[in-house]
Amino acid sequence: MKVRLAKEDKNSNYKVSLSDISKEKDFIKILEDYNIQYKKTEYFKDFFMYKLIDINSKFIMILQEKASNFIKYIEPVSIYSLPLQIDDESGEIPVIYPEKNKNYITLGVIDNGIAHIKYLDPWIKRVHTRFLKKDTSTTHGTFVSGIALYGDKLENREMVKNEGFYLLDATVLSATTIEEDDLLQNIALAIKENYKKVKIWNLSLSVKLAIEEDTFSDFGVVLDHLQKTYGVLIFKSGGNGGNFMKKLPKGKLYHGSDSLLSIVVGAINDERYASNYSRIGLGPKGTIKPDLASYGGELLLGDNGEMIMKGVKSFSRNGNIASSSGTSFATARISSLATIIYQNICKDFKDFSDFNPTFLKALIIHSAKNTDRNLSMEEIGYGIPATSTEILSYLKNENIKIFNGVMEKNKEIDLDASFFEFKKDMKIKITLVYDTEFDYLQKGEYIKSDIKIKDISEAGRNLTRKFEGILARNKKIELYSDNDIKKNYTLIVEKLN
Structure with missing residues (x-):
């Protein structure tokens, strides 16, 4: 039983996860015997959390004594708020409007609301909310949009x-x-009620707890389950940290940024270094997180100990041009990129039956490059993606082969001799992205079935793999797995000059 106490051990709300759900009745009896108020939130079948209201270490000691053999962890409930510095700037840009008789994809912006300013109003298709207008601030959601x-x-x-x-x-x-349980439930409801019409989602919100080395967070698990269940793709911000203000090393990515099906995004600055505030990976069990990075502005420590912001531009809720910094805003660029790519290849604007999250992820990851500052994978994952135009050109590029399919145990991919221009070998770049089944309760490996590329990429268990090297003309690309669970995959092979 893992225990984390609130600061100063004052009465707080705590969340409890059970390691043995058959003992749920015993757990409830203990709560009722001690008159503890509680709330149960079930995110999906057998995956739930109890929130214990207003307790302290005294009652936690009782739980340690009576229930430690079936409690997985107990920790303070994360409270989420959106502190945001937005500075007004001068200037205007032309408003863009939808064209008549043109089909458009919808990007879901999971946030604190979008203001109906002149720049955004023509594009806001629907509003999904559980809050009154007067209780909604729209600062962050407007900036992201x-x-x-x-x-x-x-x-x-x-x-x-x-x-x-x-x-x-x-x-x-x-x-x-x-609080975290309500936030996760609101996110789940937004996706559940809109997934038929909205396939790509921007989630620039985090629960402010650092991810762990070997366990996937509840937030991450819920995001993976939502994507698996509803066939959507989530772009998630890595989270911002203030350690640079104390001259300390960067903190780890926040909870939710360990979601393996999501594309998690870090931030870089104008000098093409990782931004001071951009939190770092890797994910639990050495998984590659963040996946990508983009421009998010910079925060600096001033000579007198003050924070200096060199922000990126967007709009305030009043409709003015404004600036701010954060991984949230880097994420918005990449969710935008994915939406534009899908909008250009979509054939079914009614039911979106051709939406393939694995294919979209693979295209974007394949395009990503490090900056000239040679940053680490912990900072920027696979790097900064190319533009939508460049990525769409892959689909007509004879130097690029794309394979989409479903595999169980093994798959051999044969590249014909003409692809090698009949030379004995060729320098290539390979990107593999796949989905899988997950052990959401984490009794065993979280990734139930992985795919490795024989002799090319065999380290770790990862839903994304990328490799550059020499491939012999007579060598097949062999994908193999440790069991026969069905997995959708996209493999991209590019000839490099």
Whole structure:
């Protein structure tokens, strides 16, 4: 039984997870015997959390004595609020409007609401909220949405090659604070009620606890389950830290950033270094997190101990151009990129039956490169993606082969001799992305069945693999797995000059 106590051991709300769910009745009896108020939240079948209201270490000692053999952990409930510094800037840019008779994809923005300012209003397709308008602040969601639609124009540089697309305003937190169980439930409801029409989601929110070395967080597990159940793709911010203000090393990514099916995003600054505040990986069990990075602005420690912001531009809720910094805003660029790519290849704008999250992830990861500063995987994952135009060009590029399929135990991929231009070998870049089944309760390996590439990429268990090297002409690419669970995969092979 893992225990983490609140600071100063004052009465707080705690969350409890059971390691043996058959003992749930015994656990409830202890709570009722001691008149402890509680709330149970079930995220999906057999995956639930108990929130114990207003307790301290005295009652935790009782639980250690009476229930330690069936409690997995007990820790303070995370409280989420959105502190945000937004500075107004001068200037205007042209408003873009939807074209008549054109089909658009919708990006779901899970946030604190989107203000109906002139730049965004034409694109807000629907609003999903459980809050009254007067209780919604819309600061952060507006800033995120502005970058998603206008990021390149605002910075006057091409990072994404922006195009218009619709927005779903999924408001999951009000202007005040929210506890983790309610936040997760609100996120789950937003996706559950809109997944048929919205396939790509931007989630620039975190629960402010650092991820662990060997256990996936409840938040991460819930995000993986949602994506697996509803066939959606989530772009998740890695989280911001303030250790640079104390001249301390960076903290680990926040809970939720260990979701393996999500694309997790870190931030870089204008000098192409990882931003001071951008938290780092790797994920639990050495999984590759963050996956990618993009421009999110910078925060600096000033000479007099003050914080200096060199932000990226978007809009304030009043409709002015404004600046701020954060992994949230780097994430908005990459969710925007994915939405534009899908918008250009989608054939079914009614039911989105051709949406393939594995394929989209593979295209974006394949395009990603390190900056000229040679940053570590812990900071930026696979690197900074190319623009939407460049990524879409892969689909017509004869130097690039893309294989989509379903595999169980083994799959051999044969590249014909003409691909090698009949030479004996070829320098290639390979990207593999796949999905799998998960052990959500983490009794065994979280990734129930992984895929390795024989002689090329065999280390660890990872849902993404990328490799550059020499491949002999007569050598097949062999994918293999430790069991026959069905896995959707995308493999991209590119000839390098």
